[in-house]
Amino acid sequence: MTTLFFLVRHGRHAGFGERLLGRTPGIHIDEEGRAQARRVAPKVRAFAEAGQWSPVTVVASPRERTQDTAAVIAADLGLPLEVSGAFDEIDVGEWAGKRFEELAHDPRWRIWNEDREHARAPGGETMAEAQHRALEGLGRLATRYDERIVVVVSHADVIKSVLLSELGMPLGHYWKIDIGPGEFGLLSREPGETCPLRETYA
DSSP: OOEEEEEEEOOOBTTTTTEEOTTOSSOOBOHHHHHHHHTHHHHHHHHHHHHTOOEEEEEEOSSHHHHHHHHHHHHHHTOOEEEOGGGOOOOOGGGTTEEHHHHTTOHHHHHHHHOTTTOBOTTSOBHHHHHHHHHHHHHHHHHHSTTSEEEEEEOHHHHHHHHHHHHTOOGGGGGGOOOOTTOEEEEEEETTEEEEEEESOO
């Protein structure tokens, strides 16, 4: 009994790469982001047909940019759209919305990037906490949707944390996984059990 997950990063949005958004509200994907989202459904459909898997639902984090991306994928696949806080962006606290050039002068930012195993965003959470809730969310979905395909639309570091767990690698290796907007990690999971990684990204 196995559930197959497509872990999709949301599409691009205006100002991408300029600020650390975190849970900043009101951020929507742009036309390039929509084009990236439209490329996901054909890959899901092709994989489903080749492996006789049946896509069942699309799950998004509560952020607008993930829900925008998920809505495109869900419409293309003719699937329902769910929202789950388990896959929300890491809470970066007081850093939310700050420009990266500003963060470069904050010594806490250096610590955050050098010690993802233990560092906590000021007023926010650790990457380990985000990893824990995401893995628990996958476990719940695996129980609900046995032997089906579930598309989960989330955020780069959340997806990286899950993939690192599946690979048995520490969070400090987050930089070794590159997952761009609209790209995805593919993995299988049994209820209550971590399964081997199938692919890292496509």
